[in-house]
Amino acid sequence: MCTRSFDLVNTFWHLEYEKIEKLDNLQWLNTYLLPPEDQLDTISEEVVTALKELRRFARALFDGNISDDAMVKLNGYLASAPYYPVVETTEDRYRVTFKPDGDGIEKLFADVALELANLMTEAHLPSVKRCQNEACGYYFLDSSKNQSRKFCSKKCNNLIKTRNFRARHKI
Ligand SMILES: [Zn+2]
Numbered sequence: 001m002c003t004r005s006f007d008l009v010n011t012f013w014h015l016e017y018e019k020i021e022k023l024d025n026l027q028w029l030n031t032y033l034l035p036p037e038d039q040l041d042t043i044s045e046e047v048v049t050a051l052k053e054l055r056r057f058a059r060a061l062f063d064g065n066i067s068d069d070a071m072v073k074l075n076g077y078l079a080s081a082p083y084y085p086v087v088e089t090t091e092d093r094y095r096v097t098f099k100p101d102g103d104g105i106e107k108l109f110a111d112v113a114l115e116l117a118n119l120m121t122e123a124h125l126p127s128v129k130r131c132q133n134e135a136c137g138y139y140f141l142d143s144s145k146n147q148s149r150k151f152c153s154k155k156c157n158n159l160i161k162t163r164n165f166r167a168r169h170k171i
Pocket of ligand 1: 131132133136137138151152153156
């Protein structure tokens with residue numbers, strides 16, 4: 001399940017529509033990008049700049065800008081992402097999974113890098129779409145069978161449907 005890379009990239013919405021940079025706001029980061037166990041007291045300007053760079057990179061991949069350079073860069077992110085193996089039980093067997101290590105920001109970087117790598121290697125990048133509600137524009141993963149999803153949520157879908165209906169019927 002890819003969620004953290006989308007949450008990070010979708011902060012562009014606030015920047016473009018509201019002219020507000022959410023990544024500069026530690027309280028917002030703690031509320032929306034970091035889980036309760038990873039809350040931060042402080043964040044350095046350097047880390048915020050690196051986070052913005054990661055967001056730019058992730059968005060370029062979402063937009064289909066995949067090149068050898070992008071792969072090298074992604075491998076750089078992965079190389080600095082510490083993971084450790086954990087044995088877990090599933091219904092009928094044990095299996096090994098990998099958990100990110102470090103502080104909240106390191107885990108965020110690691111998760112986003114791994115999500116991007118999975119999207120790339122599992123050929124899911126073509127399923128990354130932008131919501132066609134122009135006032136929204138959120139990126140989402142279309143996991144529908146026929147790849148026909150146009151909107152990020154039911155809310156956007158209903159809003160545009162209602163708008164189109166009204167336009168057609170001049171209500
Ligand atoms: Zn939307």
